[in-house]
Amino acid sequence: MPRQILFIQGAGATAHDQWDIKLVESLERELGEDFTLRYPRMPDEADPRYQTWKTALLNEFDGLEDGAILIGHSIGGTILIHVLADERPKFRPGALILISAPFIGEGGWPSDDIVPRTDFSQRLPAGLPVLIYHGSEDKIVPFGHAEFYAKAIPEAVVRSLPHRDHQLSNDLSEVAQDILKGAPSAATG
Template sequence: MAKQVLFNQGAGEGVHDRWDNKLVASLERELGKTYAVRYPHMPCEDNPRYAAWKATLVSEFAALEDGSLLVGHSVGGTILTHVLAEQPPKVRLAGLFIIAAPFIGEGGWPSDDIDDGKDLTKRLPPGIPVHLYHGAADAEVPTAHVHLYAKAIPHAVIRTLEGKNHQLNNDLSDVAHDIRSLG
């Protein structure tokens, strides 16, 4: 049976069908048939609201099996991390992989919709491996955000990828490699 991967898209008009679908295609290609990537369309992608995305993610969490993996891109990665910290699924997750996510809180972006991320390590499911990726050439979210996450989640593996943009140049081979390394 294929291992489940839940991919949460970023925010913006048409992101699901015109941008992040390329990330999902890369991840599927790199992981192969032993993984099944689920890619739900998030509500109001051009103006995301935490409560609406949380409701969708909690519903998606209910369908996960033990050993599932979570991947989130940009604002979708931010929301996924916070939802996981607030209301984790009832199954054991194999890992959390966050790509180019803005950090909410001191030094990062403000939000009246998402809580400060400073104590994420205390709120995430115990023992979950966390991998954070950021392209050094990201013009959307400053690279400093991945270092803010590193402070908030000290056990996270951090990868700053040279020459990669906000979409990691539509190449998730590094993410797939790390997913496969978990077994």
């Protein structure tokens, strides 16, 4: 049976159909048929609100089995990690992967919608491998955001991808390699 992956898009009026679809297609090419990738359109993608996306995510979680890998790009990653910290899912995720995710809080972005937190290590499901990918040339969300997550989640693995932009140049080969190696073991080194 194929392993499940849930990919949560970033924000923007055309993010789902014109931007993040390229990330999903890259991941599908790299992973092959051993994975089933779900890529739901998030509500009001041009103006994401935490509560609205949280409701949509919890609905998506209902269809996931233990070991499913959760991936969030940009604000989708930010909302995903906050939802996991706020509410324990009914299934046991296999890994959490953040791609170019803004950090909300001191040093990161302010938000009137998402409560800043630094207690992710205590709030995320126990033993959940967290992998953070960020392009060194990201002009939308500077690389420092990945470092803020690393400070808040010391057990996370941070991968700096040289010469890559916010969309990681539409190349998720490193993400796929870590998944194929077994995301949990990838998080240990």
